[in-house]
Amino acid sequence: MPCEELDNKMSQYKIIFTGPVGAGKTTAIASISDEPPVNTDAAASDMAKKKKASTTVAMDYGIIHLAGGEKIHLYGTPGQERFDFMWDILTTGGIGLILLLDNTRADPFKDMKFFLDSFRNFIDETNVAIGVTQMDICNKPTIEDYHIQIQSLDLNVPIFSVDGRVKNDVSLLVQSLLYSLDPGLEE
Ligand SMILES: Nc1nc2c(ncn2[C@@H]2O[C@H](COP(=O)(O)OP(=O)(O)OP(=O)(O)O)[C@@H](O)[C@H]2O)c(=O)[nH]1
Numbered sequence: 778m779p780c781e782e783l784d785n786k787m788s789q790y791k792i793i794f795t796g797p798v799g800a801g802k803t804t805a806i807a808s809i810s811d812e813p814p815v816n817t818d819a820a821a822s823d824m825a826k827k828k829k830a831s832t833t834v835a836m837d838y839g840i841i842h843l844a845g846g847e848k849i850h851l852y853g854t855p856g857q858e859r860f861d862f863m864w865d866i867l868t869t870g871g872i873g874l875i876l877l878l879d880n881t882r883a884d885p886f887k888d889m890k891f892f893l894d895s896f897r898n899f900i901d902e903t904n905v906a907i908g909v910t911q912m913d914i915c916n917k918p919t920i921e922d923y924h925i926q927i928q929s930l931d932l933n934v935p936i937f938s939v940d941g942r943v944k945n946d947v948s949l950l951v952q953s954l955l956y957s958l959d960p961g962l963e964e
């Protein structure tokens with residue numbers, strides 16, 4: 778079989794990162810990608826009062842190469858709701874969702890409910906794992922508080938504290954999603 782055909786037969790998976798503005802989606806994909814990531818960040822004037830000067834306007838893209846030749850494609854959504862037309866486009870064909878939440882935002886539980894609701898159809902068909910970022914800046918609410926909120930929504934979702942800038946943190950979050958999809962993957 779020609780190498781090109783063989784390559785096409787290797788498994789390819791797609792994971793989507795979402796969450797509010799500044800949660801660290803672009804940063805997390807850049808941290809974990811095995812190839813230089815693609816991003817579509819643009820300067821945003823309404824972001825001036827925030828700590829960052831740019832925001833994603835279409836998507837982020839990165840890729841993880843697994844030992845067996847499989848590839849995990851990573852897509853990041855824009856956080857701003859005015860670009861929410863991209864959300865459906867980006868989830869098509871995905872196997873799971875990573876929801877990043879920023880613990881310094883005014884109401885991270887409200888953010889969590891909003892994104893779980895916005896991606897409800899996709900989550901119902903796949904799975905979700907949650908990473909809470911910026912806990913080094915603001916340590917409340919705690920991960921335990923998130924667990925209590927999630928239980929009140931009658932969901933069972935892995936939740937971790939992650940720093941989007943730290944490859945190992947993001948990697949563990951991705952692994953927890955893959956494991957919740959297929960416990961056999963742990964081996
Ligand atoms: N202190 C701290 N900074 C973090 C952490 N995670 C990410 N960051 C920083 O927070 C900022 C996040 O920015 P982005 O990665 O652009 O956020 P985004 O989710 O892509 O935002 P949008 O594209 O605007 O929706 C960056 O400056 C990161 O370096 C964390 O856990 N702690």
Ligand SMILES: [Mg+2]
Pocket residue numbers: 802803804832833837853854855856
């Ligand atoms: Mg971004």
